Amino acid sequence: MKILVPVKRVVDYNVKVRVKSDGTGVETAGVKMSMNPFDEIAVEEAVRLKEKGIATEIVAVSLGIAACAETIRTALAMGADRGILVETDVDLQPLAVAKLLKALADREQPKLMILGKQAIDDDMNATGQMLAALLGWPQGTFASKLTFENDGLTVTREVDGGLETVALTLPAIVTTDLRLNEPRYASLPNIMKARKKPIENLKPADLGVDPTPRLKVVKVVEPVKRKAGAKVASVAELVMKLRTEAKVI
Amino acid sequence: MTALVLLDHDGSAIKQPARSAVAAALKLGEVHVLVVGHNVAAAAEAAGKLPGVAKVLLADHAAFAHALAEPLAALLVSLAPRYDHLLAAATAAGKNVLPRVAALLDVQPISDIAEVIDADTFVRPIYAGNALATVRSSDAKKVITVRAASFDPVAAEGGSAPVETVAVPDLPAMSRFVSAELSRSERPELTAARVVISGGRGMQSGENFKLIEPIADKLGAAVGASRAAVDAGFVPNDYQVGQTGKIVAPDLYVAIGISGAIQHLAGMKDSKVIVAINKDEEAPIFQVADYGLVADLFKALPELAAELEKG
Numbered sequence: 247m248k249i250l251v252p253v254k255r256v257v258d259y260n261v262k263v264r265v266k267s268d269g270t271g272v273e274t275a276g277v278k279m280s281m282n283p284f285d286e287i288a289v290e291e292a293v294r295l296k297e298k299g300i301a302t303e304i305v306a307v308s309l310g311i312a313a314c315a316e317t318i319r320t321a322l323a324m325g326a327d328r329g330i331l332v333e334t335d336v337d338l339q340p341l342a343v344a345k346l347l348k349a350l351a352d353r354e355q356p357k358l359m360i361l362g363k364q365a366i367d368d369d370m371n372a373t374g375q376m377l378a379a380l381l382g383w384p385q386g387t388f389a390s391k392l393t394f395e396n397d398g399l400t401v402t403r404e405v406d407g408g409l410e411t412v413a414l415t416l417p418a419i420v421t422t423d424l425r426l427n428e429p430r431y432a433s434l435p436n437i438m439k440a441r442k443k444p445i446e447n448l449k450p451a452d453l454g455v456d457p458t459p460r461l462k463v464v465k466v467v468e469p470v471k472r473k474a475g476a477k478v479a480s481v482a483e484l485v486m487k488l489r490t491e492a493k494v495i
Numbered sequence: 496m497t498a499l500v501l502l503d504h505d506g507s508a509i510k511q512p513a514r515s516a517v518a519a520a521l522k523l524g525e526v527h528v529l530v531v532g533h534n535v536a537a538a539a540e541a542a543g544k545l546p547g548v549a550k551v552l553l554a555d556h557a558a559f560a561h562a563l564a565e566p567l568a569a570l571l572v573s574l575a576p577r578y579d580h581l582l583a584a585a586t587a588a589g590k591n592v593l594p595r596v597a598a599l600l601d602v603q604p605i606s607d608i609a610e611v612i613d614a615d616t617f618v619r620p621i622y623a624g625n626a627l628a629t630v631r632s633s634d635a636k637k638v639i640t641v642r643a644a645s646f647d648p649v650a651a652e653g654g655s656a657p658v659e660t661v662a663v664p665d666l667p668a669m670s671r672f673v674s675a676e677l678s679r680s681e682r683p684e685l686t687a688a689r690v691v692i693s694g695g696r697g698m699q700s701g702e703n704f705k706l707i708e709p710i711a712d713k714l715g716a717a718v719g720a721s722r723a724a725v726d727a728g729f730v731p732n733d734y735q736v737g738q739t740g741k742i743v744a745p746d747l748y749v750a751i752g753i754s755g756a757i758q759h760l761a762g763m764k765d766s767k768v769i770v771a772i773n774k775d776e777e778a779p780i781f782q783v784a785d786y787g788l789v790a791d792l793f794k795a796l797p798e799l800a801a802e803l804e805k806g
Contacts, residue, residue: 262757263622272626284739340594341603364739368621370606371590375564376598384669385564387591390732400673404732405587406686406741411673412563424722424739425732460603464616464629472764475785477776481798484770484788492768492785494690494747495714495803 247300247357247416249292251326252307252347254282255317256367269465281317284362286324287422290429291360291392293325300394303327305354309338309346315445322440323432329445334457336450339368342457344376349453351381356417358399363388363421374421384414390425496524496614498580499552501571503588504530504538511687512584514545514648516641520582521547521649522611528552528656529574531567533560539658546653556663561672562588568595573664575600575636579614585640585742586686597638604638605630607742609645623738623761643686644744644765678731680718685736688717690747691763693736696723697752697773697792704730706796707751713803719743721753737762752792755780772796 257263258280263272281289295301306321308314309332318329332346351359364371378385386392386401390409393400402411404423432440450457478484488495498520503510520526527550530539539553552574558566571592575581581596583589585607597604609627610618616631617639685691692711694704704718711718719741720734736743738761748766753759755771755778763769764783771784774791781787788795 257622259758263625265626272622339603341598341601344598366623366738369619369623369738370594370604372594372597372604372606375591375594376604378564379568379595379598382667384667385591385595386670387564388587403587405675406684406733407675407677408731408733409676410561411675412561413671413673415669423732424726460634461605461630461632464631466621466626466628469620469624469627472769472783474782475769475787477781477787477789481788481790481795481802484786485799485802487786488747488768488770492747494768 248303248305248354249295249301250305250307250351250354250356250359251285251288251292251321252309252359252361253285253289253317253321254362254365255279255308255310255314256282256365259283259366265466265468269467271463271466279313281320282362282365284364284422286429287424287426288360288362289321289324289326290427291422294427296325305330305356307332307347307350309334309343311335318445319440320432322443323437324430325436328443330448331445332448332450332453334450336457337459338457339459339461340370340372340376341460342455343373344380345455346450346453346457347377348380349455358416358418358420360420360422363423374419378419381417381419383417383419385419385421386412386414387421388423389420390423392420496579497577498523498526498582499574499578500526500528501581501583501589501592502528502530502542503584503586504532504535504541506532506535507537507541509538509541509545509651511648511684512586512643514651515643515646516582516584517545517548517649518646519608519611519641520580523580523614525549529554531559531562531570533557541651543656543658544652544654546649548654548656551656551658552661553658554661554663558666563670563672564592564595565670566666567592568599569664569666571596572599574661578636580637580639582639582641584643589640593638593640600636600638602634602636602638603632604640605632606640607642608639609642623757624764625757642742644742678733682711683715683717685717685719685734685741685743688745690714690716691719691736691743691745692716692749692751693719693721693753694724694729694751695721695753696727698724698729701729706793709800710796710803713800721759750780750784751796753780754778755783
């Protein structure tokens with residue numbers, strides 16, 4: 247089966263972001279960018295399915311500015327076969343992303359699409375569910391385990407009370423949670439090989455999608471900072487202060 | 496303006512995050528609530544008692560027994576024409592279904608709102624809560640999930656709204672519930688507890704979480720964990736507090752053996768009082784803690800249990 251894996255270029259998870267002084271967003275100039283960590287898990291899962299002989303081809307897709315090609319290269323170095331970049335300078339929001347991915351799915355006809363459950367920049371947690379809706383496919387969100395049997399897929403999901411397992415017909419959408427796998431580091435030979443793998447370049451108009459954002463960002467501010475409190479010298483002092491000063495116990 | 500809130504419930508009671516979502520919706524106008532499930536008349540009755548709710552919609556059908564996203568989204572879409580806002584708490588269930596509804600309505604959802612400015616404008620955390628974005632929607636209808644920790648829940652009792660049974664539309668059958676493995680605990684739920692005690696990598700093993708139990712018993716606390724502790728297999732995934740786990744804002748949060756990565760702080764920094772116990776005095780958790788104790792937790796936890804006993 248063919249698997250499509252969308253990958254997003256985001257500010258690296260180790261970077262402490264700074265809000266721009268004009269309140270229009272966060273500073274991304276000169277900041278280290280990486281593949282969204284949940285998307286790395288998605289690529290890893292697809293590669294493992296290919297290694298097990300379940301997947302036949304993995305297509306990595308990224309949407310955004312030209313530099314997103316680097317994120318696709320990372321996926322190719324991990325084991326994806328080819329890439330598609332949908333290039334645009336527009337600030338893409340999940341609805342537009344889902345529409346673009348639906349158009350690509352209509353063209354590529356994958357049996358499975360694996361997405362990160364959430365991008366660590368906008369923290370929306372929406373694209374996979376929206377894509378499933380637009381395609382009329384079932385969804386297995388927040389996945390911690392995938393099992394293929396006969397014509398279907400069972401997905402174990404991380405839910406508020408523990409774990410839940412659902413069975414889905416294929417084609418289907420899966421979104422990854424943290425415990426699905428531990429992504430590999432690309433080896434140097436694989437990074438070299440990835441340079442020769444093809445990346446197709448498209449524009450939103452080629453896919454007949456209007457990517458105009460529906461949410462206008464009015465302003466972005468820093469949250470009120472918590473002040474560090476005081477150190478206490480002993481457990482007895484801690485309990486006394488919680489009782490008499492903070493009055494929370 | 497009328498808003499519809501999809502409620503999280505356990506078959507009889509309405510969960511606290513859902514009551515916070517109702518509180519957010521009340522800032523928008525008239526509020527109707529939706530109870531979905533199988534044999535859940537008791538939950539609909541409980542929903543009618545929520546103060547401020549004008550009407551309860553009940554959809555009772557075997558296909559809704561496990562809140563699968565596909566049939567649930569179809570139901571919400573069938574009800575959407577009557578409403579200006581569709582909301583749910585940003586729980587695993589709410590996050591699963593509301594974006595699906597939004598796409599079917601050609602709407603960009605607004606996830607995890609922390610503040611209502613007006614009918615179109617909301618504040619939501621981005622970058623693990625390191626920035627707050629004010630966003631204005633140009634969609635005619637809004638589809639919203641609510642960060643429960645940011646809104647004081649409405650009370651469980653006090654209202655008396657009528658219950659109306661709604662027609663169930665044709666439902667898609669592309670997914671099937673297989674099984675659930677839910678953590679059983681006598682303790683309060685993490686997102687509803689007044690006190691939360693979380694352990695991190697410093698706990699060293701799942702066995703050592705037993706040291707937290709007498710303290711949690713004494714304080715009526717829920718027990719949570721950092722991602723490191725969950726990844727190491729000390730405790731189940733549903734214990735995780737953080738950017739991609741549960742967001743909590745209890746009166747008292749006690750972080751034990753947790754260094755304080757920004758992803759963890761994202762899940763607890765709105766707690767009223769934060770206590771950190773860590774042997775590394777440089778640990779970043781101390782920068783947000785109201786009370787910090789630099790100590791070996793294996794010594795401090797038994798002492799803390801004993802000190803609370805004296806109370």
